[in-house]
Amino acid sequence: MRALIIEPSPTYQRILSRMLDTYDFDMTFVDSATAGFRAMREHHHQFVCVAMYLPDLTGIEFCQHIRQGSINNEVPIFIVTSESNPELLSSALTAGATDIIRKDDLPRLEEALHTLIPLGPFRYNISGKALYLEDSLTVANATDAKLKRLGLQMDHAFSIAEAHHLLQHNKYELIMTDIVLQANETGIDFIKQLRSETRFQQTPILAVTSLESINRRIQALQSGANDYISKPVLDEELFARINNLISSNRLVEQLTRERQRLLELATKDHLTGLYNRHFMGEVAKRRFAEAYRNHLPLSVLVIDIDHFKQINDQYGHQTGDNVLKCLAEALRQQFNDDDYVARFGGEEFVVLLNQTELEPARHKAALLCQTLQQLKPENIITTVSVGAASLNPAQQEYFDEVFARADKALYQAKQNGRNQVVALVE
Incomplete structure (x- = not known):
């Protein structure tokens, strides 16, 4: 080859x-x-x-x-x-x-x-580990030799209890189980136990049986086995079934990662890792509806880096990007997990403070101003101006209205000399 x-x-x-x-x-x-x-x-x-x-x-x-x-x-x-x-x-x-x-x-x-x-044993060089629940040491040793040809290391368990012990300390690409075990145990019971736990719901399970009963095979599949194979096991069939199970599972994992990546691309700002403007708009709709429904306070902060154009012009855009990342990290640390922080564009950021009145929101914004001024990202004295506004439950307001008020407050903070917080009450 x-x-x-x-x-x-x-x-x-x-x-x-x-x-x-x-x-x-x-x-x-x-x-x-x-x-x-x-x-x-x-x-x-x-x-x-x-x-x-x-x-x-x-x-x-x-x-x-x-x-x-x-x-x-x-x-x-x-x-x-x-x-x-x-x-x-x-x-x-x-x-x-x-x-x-x-x-x-x-x-x-x-x-x-x-x-x-x-096709051939060399085709299936699959790395990782497999667990085989089998009460016969002879069968287990023979299977171990076969799995090594695939590139899989195999751990062997004689009982369900021993299998669970191994599962607590190892991660397996594949779990194999005999159907008929000693001490009145069955592989069906083991499969059901695995599928009842979230961490094993996607792990490939191959049932191995010497019984010709179609009902038993159906029972294994209904219990959560992905596939079954009959004894005596043919090597090439075993290789093909294991390869299909592991490859399919890896494909699912890859698709899951890709879906997560696409979700992050759709909701996150690529530079700072904060939420983007579009996602903030969607979250704000739900949060404002919830605030009205449950009579909860809600505040909005609009944050803008002072003289950011001068930072870009004097130090370069790479330094400017690093300043933005540093501010984003400060925002992440300053606010709670229940709050939503987004980069709206350029050097402007917006924070949606859940269940927060205007005065606590103003106080948090003031702390942010102090923190960033002391931080000096890229050894540059950096300040921000912040506008704050809160939902007025007496009026039919939503995000756009409260954001506009906070943006107006930001403009006043800039006019007043920057590096400060202005809160507007409607």
Whole structure:
């Protein structure tokens, strides 16, 4: 099995080498498209990984050349890139790339390999640990040898109690259990116990049974097993089922992480990590409705860094960004978890103070002014002006009205000389 890596960066060559080492590839590393073409003429490769940008061609042009030629033009080609431009990535796929792998998501390359490498024990180099609940030491030892071929370390438990003890101290990629155990225990009971705990609800479970009863198999699946396999276990079937279970679970975990990342992109400011203006608007609708419904106080602070343009002009935008990050961290520490802090844009921040009257809100803002002045981010004396306003329960007010009042108070704080708090009562 040969793999060709076309990557000019020695760092990424090492990363890819470590990642692909467990697949028993005979790896060839080159740093240009020209050297890649030469390597493909000399040997047949089962897998090619190419960087998007090479000294002589782009990864897209490399794909086009291979797909239009006669030498190994069906080989899977993965382009590794830090680009996120949809049009560029679409062009790569049109040119014949099998897939695009982002440099911040290299583990996906391993998942893609599982679908490409021919069947065989070497295909399933899965790292991690498995737990096997089995009352026969002979069967457990035989299974241990098989799982080692997959790259899995196996812990063995004779009883449900012993299995739970191991689960308290280890993290497992896979849990296997025999259905019929000693001491009137069953794998069905064990599966039910696992699925009743939140931390094991997504862990892949493979039931192993020597019984031909269809009802017992259905019972195992209904109890929460992801799959089952019958004794005597065929190696290739065991490899395939375990690989499918672990790969599927990793895909779910990846999708969960991606969903969380997209949620953060939609709700968080990329520079400071605070909530963004859009999300603050959505939260404010719910908070104001709750405040009216339960007759609760609610206050808004509008915060602006004084003379921020001068900081950017004098020290540069990188320093200005660091000042913004420092202020964001001060805001996180100053306010409670029940409060919402957002960057509204530029050097302006907004804080929604839940269940807080105007005077306590003004006091918190004054403390923030003092804290930031003492902080001196980037060794620059930095001050803020703050406008404060509170919900008037006697009027039909919502976020826009209270924000406008706080913004007006901020303007007065600027007019009065900056580095101060002004609170307006309507």
